Amino acid sequence: MKKAVERGRNGKRGAHVTLSDVAKKVGVSPITISRALRNPQIVSEDLREVILRTVEQMGYIPNLAARALAGRHNGIVGVLTPALHQYGFTGLMVGIEDRFRDTELTVQYSNTLRHAEGEAGLLKSFLTQKPAGVIIAGAESYRDLLPLIERAACPIAHITDLSQEPQTLVVGLDHYTAGAEPTRFLLSRGYNRIAFFGRGADVRSRRRIEGYEAVMRDAGRFDPDLIIGGEAASRTGLGRELFSRLLQRVPDVDAVFAQSDELALGVLIECKERGIRVPEDLGICGFNDLEFSAFIEPSLTTVHIPRYDIGYRVADMLLRAVRDEPADEDKADLGFTIIPRGSTR
Template sequence: MTPPAARSRATGRVTLADVAQAAGVSPITVSRALRGERAVAPDLVARVQAAALKLGYVPDPAARALASRHSTHVAVLIPLLTNALFVDLLESVQLHLRRAGYQTLIGITHYDPSEEEQLLREQLVHRPAGLIVTGFDRHERTRALIEQSGVPCVHVMETSDTPGQYSVGLSQADAGAALTRHLLERGRRRVAFAAAQLDPRVMQRLDGWRRALQAAGLYDARLEWLNPAPSSLALGSRMFEQIMAQKPAVDAIFFCNDDLAQGALLAAARHRIAVPKRVAIAGFNDLTGSDLANPPLTTVRTPRSEIGTVATQMLLRLMRGETVSPTSVDLGFELVVRESS
């Protein structure tokens, strides 16, 4: 029989058996020690960890999943990492997964359904224990992949009443309507909606804006200002200048994201346009810096970290085979009224 050291030299990979030999324990003890099982004595854990570090041993997650039929990875698909919205969500998810002994396989979809499908196919190769995906707008092929994989899945940032779908989020449309009603209550009558990226959640906010204005008899389709480009301060500044130049009667602008609204406030200051006296400005998501803007920005605070926490707890229960009820959790939102409106 070929000794462990010879096998590792032949393959170029340090094996679990190599670590066991170096530590003077059995391979099963190495496996349990590296998984952090409490049944292993602290002195053995220290000996195994020292041997693994000295040899440069890196566990093979795919082999471990195949051997144990239990993966320690959870695949998480989010649209962007350049948006603090998803950074807050991901940090919460990763924190709670690590505490439960799981690692995250992060996939960035860039709001592209085809890219999301490819990422999912790649991640399913690693036999993840669970999936967290953003929203519900995706290719039918991707939906079929999720369903046929048999892997527990939780959707975040939106909610659904569809049987068999698990979700944690908020009603983007209700939040959009609430912010629009606030502007109307402040006496605004020409409320524009300015949006970028145009992902499904942005369009749901647009629906909320429309609904509130239609109920007030003030809806005007010409006040929809939609740009598919990525959201940014610079774009918000340009959109503000365009709206004020082309729609001078506008007395309020609801920007679909805070970075656009922050850019608009900078442009208003540059052009000496009084906010909110001449035009009210509001954003969405309560991103970093909105409370420090000049004037401080009225916005909608979304519970990104809480969504990550509750979604992870829901997924952990699903992965344990437990019954989860309710299947959809709406964590709501908070209207944050500041001086810009």
């Protein structure tokens, strides 16, 4: 047992290696090691390389709880998201992480899976860890979140539909308009019986449904049977299923506005199976402008959301707040762009 203890203290990688062990090996004080790990730029390049190499060799793991007790925060930014598992979130993640790369902060994610009742509990969990800050990347409801945000000791930034409550450290877009404008685009291309594919599972898609419905009503073409949603293991499979169901109840449908490119791809596959010509007999518009959309045949008309820019901008806002630097802006609308391609006239 004694030999095992000695090996853990002197040679074993991992949890038994302390900051003092690293400092002794390098020949500097523990506070120098601590400062170098938090802010590498404050020590010389040669010393930084020695410290980082020694940390790697010895397997030292910083104690974030101790760091939080000793300083303002633990060096982590918590990101609360409803859809970590979906392709569309990837761009946001890359933007967030690119902005925090080469800073003193690291990122930790928590996925709500769109369960509004769990959002406050997950935010509390982040806040108890004394984070540098939190990004709420798409909350369902701010009713239970606002009291926590108001009492939080750290800055909290938001990716939202711009109709939602937060007014500072906010980046997003108006999803009502993102539902209305593509519908107007399809009408302008000569389509009249335009279906909306999406269940309104979250506040953003519900706002898009409202925009779609308002435009269709103004055009005198609204029909509730044209709004359809459902569940399936595959988003592309769901698109095929929804289109098949839609044809049974609205056989004269001539366009589909799908709330994801995966759903739109399913509609396109089903059209090919049935011999329905796209875009002549049916127009298809997706949402998110995923990479495959430009390369399928016909290529997919879609709505481009600048997800990378949204992620980068919200991370930049939060970083400035963490560092007590003046903000360029409190609220940013990054909008969207309709990308016309081969699936519409």
